[in-house]
Amino acid sequence: MRMIIYLFNEARLGLLRNVPAVAAAVLIIFISISVLGVSLLVKNSLNHTIDYLNNQVKIRVMIDPKWNASEIALTIEKNPLVYSVKVESKEEMVVSMSKLFEDKSELLEMFNFSSLPDAITIDMKDNTSVDYMADMLNNTEGITDVIYPGEYVATVIRWTDSVERYSFLAIITLVFASVLTVMMTINLTMIKRRKEVRVKLLLGAKPSHVRIQFLIEGAIIGLMGSILANYLVYFAHENLIQMLYAQLPYVFEEQKLNLFLVFTFSLFGGLLLGLTGSFISTYRTLRYE
């Protein structure tokens, strides 16, 4: 315990002696965790929209009541472009419409349910073949209507996929940059304090104790960066996302932010970044001790 208190005190003094480098490392961790947090927040809110758009890429066909929907579904399923098919009977359609109009029963009553056809929802393997498949289905006997999204929705989905992929790459890059910055900060600290490290070791300090002091410094840097990032994520949630909920309620789905989960995740992330950076740095410096 005595040693731990001493090491924490030394770590505090070490950080205070190297304020500019510490500030740079805190800043980069703050940026990384903020980008990660805000991305997760936006992605979480957009899930509803992405699901909606994904559903739009599916083709829905209405079946002539004289035909058997299950038989047509079996034929369609054999097409190599088709991933899966789902038959929706008129009873199932009534249930889903009842959910859709649960607050507006007067609109629901206007429907003549007996005239509803069976439907088949077709999930394509590749979104680019939707037009071709729709044309083919239009010429299929027993199908009265083909409902499918236009080019616009497919483009939006492609962009959403790209954004998701690139934001993942951006986060990976930022995480890498954070680890490097912490590593450089601790390296710089160790170079500035090379004499102190050497004297401590010559006086009989265990290398593990010297390492722990620098790991504590890395952890503090990581925690400071992630605490600041928490404030930004919270601010983004309370202002930006709430504003989007209010203005685009059909695009953004309002969700209760699990603050405990977000803060824990973010603090853990910051801690991990700080510890990783300082571990690599101290490992390189103290490996021969």
Add this chain to the structure above:
Amino acid sequence: MIFIRNLNKIYNNTNVINNLDLQIEKGDFVFLHGKSGSGKSTLLKILTKEVRGWSGKITVDSQDLNKVATYNIRRKISVIYQSFELLQEKTVYENISLAGHVVGKTNKDIHNRTTLLIEKVGLKGKENLYPKNISGGEQQRVAVARALLNKPEIILADEPTGNLDTENAYHIIRLLKQLNEEGVTVLIVTHDLELVKSFPAKIIIMSEGKVKISENDHLLI
């Protein structure tokens, strides 16, 4: 206490230490004299495990140097340097007490021992000054006090008077001699022959990585 047999150390194809045999007994006060490049400082660094990659056999207190943890050997052997190696951002008191903190002594023990040593090396009243505010002789006394804090069995001093005037140099050697009389084994590396002649001690003269002359036969094997 320290037993060295067939010690060799090669730096850049040069045999800095060449088949060195040496024995130092408990309670010895030894001057290790030699010109620059004779291998004196390298020998000290090998003993404190600052330099590795040597061949031969070294035992300290009958323990194989290769098998003792570095921090353990450094708690047994304290080193004093020509450049003092004090931390400039720490006060005299903090520099001395640092030795206790790094080995996990209690604050009370550290305080008692630091206060005692400050008095012993004649620095009372200067505890709160920083190294830059005291003389070279006083800085070396701080280094001596720091080396003594953990009650080492052996003190190795690498040119401890190299940066001091004659008066301070003699003062430091007198201080080390006093510690030796209290039971600490002291090995002083120096190239100052006048200093060597001024104190009763065992003298080892090194040249080209070998012991050439020893005042006492029992130092040579």
